[in-house]
Amino acid sequence: MKVLVVGRGGREHALVWKIARSPLVDEVICAPGNPGTVELGRNVDVSPDDHAALVRLALDERVELAVIGPERPLCEGLGDKLRAAGVPVFGPGAAGARLEGSKGFAKDLLERHRIPTAPSRSFDRSGLAKSFLEGATAWPQVVKADGLADGKGVYICADAKEGRAAVDAIMEERRHGRAGERILIEEFQEGVEASVFAISDGKTILILEPVQDHKQVGEGDVGPNTGGMGVYSPVPHLTRRLHKQIEQRVLVPSIHALRHEGIEFRGILFCGLMLTDSGPRVLEYNVRFGDPECQALMRRWKSDIVPVLVATANGKLEDIEPPVWDSRACVGVVAASDGYPESPRKGDVIEGVSAAERSDDEVVVFQAGTREAGPDLLTDGGRVLCVTALADDLDGARDLAYTAYDRISWDGKFCRRDIGKREESRPDTGNGAQDDALATPAG
Ligand code: AMP
Numbered sequence: 001m002k003v004l005v006v007g008r009g010g011r012e013h014a015l016v017w018k019i020a021r022s023p024l025v026d027e028v029i030c031a032p033g034n035p036g037t038v039e040l041g042r043n044v045d046v047s048p049d050d051h052a053a054l055v056r057l058a059l060d061e062r063v064e065l066a067v068i069g070p071e072r073p074l075c076e077g078l079g080d081k082l083r084a085a086g087v088p089v090f091g092p093g094a095a096g097a098r099l100e101g102s103k104g105f106a107k108d109l110l111e112r113h114r115i116p117t118a119p120s121r122s123f124d125r126s127g128l129a130k131s132f133l134e135g136a137t138a139w140p141q142v143v144k145a146d147g148l149a150d151g152k153g154v155y156i157c158a159d160a161k162e163g164r165a166a167v168d169a170i171m172e173e174r175r176h177g178r179a180g181e182r183i184l185i186e187e188f189q190e191g192v193e194a195s196v197f198a199i200s201d202g203k204t205i206l207i208l209e210p211v212q213d214h215k216q217v218g219e220g221d222v223g224p225n226t227g228g229m230g231v232y233s234p235v236p237h238l239t240r241r242l243h244k245q246i247e248q249r250v251l252v253p254s255i256h257a258l259r260h261e262g263i264e265f266r267g268i269l270f271c272g273l274m275l276t277d278s279g280p281r282v283l284e285y286n287v288r289f290g291d292p293e294c295q296a297l298m299r300r301w302k303s304d305i306v307p308v309l310v311a312t313a314n315g316k317l318e319d320i321e322p323p324v325w326d327s328r329a330c331v332g333v334v335a336a337s338d339g340y341p342e343s344p345r346k347g348d349v350i351e352g353v354s355a356a357e358r359s360d361d362e363v364v365v366f367q368a369g370t371r372e373a374g375p376d377l378l379t380d381g382g383r384v385l386c387v388t389a390l391a392d393d394l395d396g397a398r399d400l401a402y403t404a405y406d407r408i409s410w411d412g413k414f415c416r417r418d419i420g421k422r423e424e425s426r427p428d429t430g431n432g433a434q435d436d437a438l439a440t441p442a443g
């Protein structure tokens, strides 16, 4: 069969890498893809925003499965359009994607279905939002743009002055465009963050292994938020008991809530949580694989992923065996370009990617912000590559990943040197974090 993957980032490189290994797959087409995906399949120069061209491509190529990587085309209904043309799609339609596309919609659904989340108020006028903040007694307060803001629409405000500035940036200056037509002001949640993932066809739900990214640009979690500077899995602070609790209190109720509201969600639900003293609380939903979370998930997913993707797309997940996971740990180190996340420099020559991959059989480099120019590979974005490695434990995986990372060079390359290390300084979350770490089925 032929599979179409939509997107151009590291997440899509990892998806293409995993899908291409399936004996069921003859060819993976990636639209538009990147210099990494072209080595595993065929890149077709169609933008993820050109829905009509993507539908035509899927029909002309007789694609039997389309996997949509990024959130924007999902929110804009690409999944619905492909499905209407008869193409099985892994990824929700626009109705389900609103969970990520509108924080207000997500919050209403969470509250209606009593899924634990931080209390919040929604505003469509900046004056009212600022008056509310003037009257706030507890600080910090969290101000969020309602719509898609490439992960940059959340402001943690220490006092009313910062709160007013955030409201102005979002609603008056329109720093995030139309995403700032509404805002949410949310109670600050104290605790440890965790991400959990479930695949669903709208009825059946499949819980995936936990994976955790590092959001901030600087070591020790300082500096501005990024899309993710690195990733590790398994996640020792997410114990088996805690993960089970999250499954029962958050993941299963979320899919039920969608179903109850008439939304058939066929894809992956990614919940960002805060593990507070009073239990896990949802901070946000995403309706796609995380980047770089996907890179670690694909490395640890041992069995064939394609039957799961196809069954999800066709509403037949109940017939499918759950994935077999590699019991080893994965660490992924993002190699970024100087200036990221504000204004990354581009156009530098990258050397050593093959040498990095040759450093160990268990190393795979996924490309993101890269482009080819003749024989050269050039930087073309903030997050350029993600160097992943598998080993028996996180320390071993980290050593392999950094050894490989050090073989790659370009002017202005940087990374965080503490990926996967934050576990050592984690506080107990008060939710049984001291019990056994989440065991993985031996594979
Ligand atoms: P989001 O895009 O909603 O996940 O927010 C981005 C980041 O902001 C999260 O990963 C958290 O670090 C932080 N954040 C969001 N909401 C809250 C909250 N209510 N309390 C504390 N931190 C938050």
Ligand code: GLY
Pocket (backbone or CB within 6 Å): 151, 213, 227, 228, 286, 289, 290, 291, 292, 293
């Ligand atoms: N790494 C965070 C995200 O993909 O949203």
